[in-house]
Amino acid sequence: MKMSGIRGKSSPHRSVLWSLVLLIVLVVITVFALYSGVAGNESVIIWNIRAPRVATAAAVGAGLAIAGVLLQGALRNPLADPALVGVSAGAALGAVIAAALGISYNTFLSACIAVLTASIAIGLVLWVASSQGRIEVVTVLLGGIAITAFAAAVVSVIVTASDLAGSRTVSFWTTGSFALANWLGFVSMIPAMVLGTAIALAIARPLDIFALGDSAAFASGVPVAKIRIAALFAAVLLTATGVAVVGIIAFVGLLIPHAVRLLIGPSHRALIIVSGLAGAVVLVLADTASRLLLSPIELPVGAVTAIVGAPLFLVLVSSARARQGGWA
Numbered sequence: 001m002k003m004s005g006i007r008g009k010s011s012p013h014r015s016v017l018w019s020l021v022l023l024i025v026l027v028v029i030t031v032f033a034l035y036s037g038v039a040g041n042e043s044v045i046i047w048n049i050r051a052p053r054v055a056t057a058a059a060v061g062a063g064l065a066i067a068g069v070l071l072q073g074a075l076r077n078p079l080a081d082p083a084l085v086g087v088s089a090g091a092a093l094g095a096v097i098a099a100a101l102g103i104s105y106n107t108f109l110s111a112c113i114a115v116l117t118a119s120i121a122i123g124l125v126l127w128v129a130s131s132q133g134r135i136e137v138v139t140v141l142l143g144g145i146a147i148t149a150f151a152a153a154v155v156s157v158i159v160t161a162s163d164l165a166g167s168r169t170v171s172f173w174t175t176g177s178f179a180l181a182n183w184l185g186f187v188s189m190i191p192a193m194v195l196g197t198a199i200a201l202a203i204a205r206p207l208d209i210f211a212l213g214d215s216a217a218f219a220s221g222v223p224v225a226k227i228r229i230a231a232l233f234a235a236v237l238l239t240a241t242g243v244a245v246v247g248i249i250a251f252v253g254l255l256i257p258h259a260v261r262l263l264i265g266p267s268h269r270a271l272i273i274v275s276g277l278a279g280a281v282v283l284v285l286a287d288t289a290s291r292l293l294l295s296p297i298e299l300p301v302g303a304v305t306a307i308v309g310a311p312l313f314l315v316l317v318s319s320a321r322a323r324q325g326g327w328a
Contacts, residue, residue, distance in 0.1 A: 015270035018263055022277035029281060030054050033288040037295075048182075056181040056189070057287040057301075058280035060242035061252060063193050065260075065279025066200055067235040068253025069271045073207040074231035075140060079316070081254035082239040085140055086147030088248040090121025091240035092173045093151040098244075100162045106185030106245055111192060114244035118236045121147050126232075134214065176249035176302030178287050185245040196237035197276070203227050203234075204269035211266065249302045251309025252279055258316065 033054050039045050064082060071080035071087075082088045094117030098110040125147055129139035155173050172180075206227045209217045218224050239253070260275045283301070290299040 012270070015264045015267075015274055018260075018274050019277055022274065022281055026058065026277065026281045026284065029284050029288065030058070033284060036288065036292060052183045052186050053178045053181040053287065054284055056186045056242075056245060057178055057284045059186065059189055059193055060246055060249065061279035061281070061283025062276040063189075063196065063238035063242050063279070064249065064252040064283070065256040065275040066197060066272050067238040069257045069268065069275050070200055070207070070231040070235040070238075071253070072257055073210055073268055074228045074235075075135060076210060076213075077140060078258070079141060079254065081251065082235065083148070083248055083250035084254065085144035086121040086125050086151070087118045087236055087239045088243050088250070089148040089151035091115070091118035091236075091243035092248050093117050093121075093155055094240070095244040096155045096158050096173060100158050106180070106182060106188055108188045108191070111188050111241040111244045114240040115192065115236055118240035118243070119233070121151065122232055122236060172300075173247045174302070175300035175306070176247040177298075177300045178246050178290075179298060181246065189241040189245060192237040192241040196234040197272070199230055199234035199237075200272050201269060203230050204267075204272060207231065207268040208266070247300075247302060249283070249305055251305050251313060252283060255309055255312055255316070256282060 034046050034050050035041050037045075037050065039049070067082050067087070068080070071082065071085060072078055075085075091114040094114035095105075095110055097117070098113040099105055103110050103113070125140055125143035126135060128143040128146075129136050131139075152174055159173070206217070206222045209220050209222050210224075210227070212220075214224050242249075256279045257271060257275050260271055260278055264270050264274055283305075286304045287301045290301045290304050293299060
């Protein structure tokens with residue numbers, strides 16, 4: 001399940017073109033989302049309810065997509081995704097622990113605790129998956145499944161045993177929702193999102209060389225361990241702060257990088273930029289659909305992404321397995 005070599009060439013012109021297209025689409029969807037809904041279009045509703053929701057969806061979508069690029073590149077695993085390797089579940093556990101301790105929801109401190117627990121989660125996964133100085137790709141996924149199941153169980157216990165049950169249910173943390181998004185939560189994500197994106201862009205070139213394998217990257221002068229740690233830390237920052245505000249949203253970080261890679265090629269700098277825009281578009285669109293499809297009933301946005309993403313994930317697994325002649 002390793003990403004073998006640097007396939008194809010990235011076209012700068014194609015990257016710029018797709019960036020412009022996605023930016024235009026994002027603006028159109030944003031305007032539509034701001035002026036669509038059961039409630040009226042009064043300025044107070046648009047500014048205080050819909051605008052922070054759209055802004056949060058765009059930020060979380062961009063963060064998850066960029067995190068997916070980093071995880072797939074750093075681990076050389078085409079199936080890596082924040083929700084599949086335990087990062088999202090670890091972050092959700094941290095956010096619930098913070099709330100249970102009386103720390104205000106949608107705050108910077110809550111996001112910091114989510115980052116801490118997400119870091120511990122991915123650290124445990126990598127510890128289990130490390131063997132003789134290398135990371136076993138399949139074990140990363142198995143470790144992620146175990147960490148996710150454990151974190152989900154602890155979240156369920158905490159929510160059930162505390163007064164959190166009255167305000168936020170287990171489904172909020174496990175399937176994701178933008179219903180509680182506000183400007184305070186959006187602002188609390190920005191520092192980590194900016195830092196994570198800056199780190200991602202700074203290590204984009206070394207990640208290109210990672211595709212040749214650790215030995216080749218090391219021979220090329222790339223500090224493999226440092227770059228991998230930086231990539232994982234940036235992925236945690238981009239994922240955990242969003243999860244702390246909206247809960248777990250799966251498959252965005254898995255599928256968006258693959259789709260963008262097919263469109264523009266494997267260059268990580270272009271992937272980071274275009275995937276970020278594509279993630280923002282997809283999640284704003286998914287959140288708008290979750291509000292309007294069964295209005296006035298609102299679907300969890302994580303359920304919407306999972307309904308679409310799960311079948312595509314199975315296709316992706318089947319395709320990867322066929323290309324490599326089966327997995328022993």
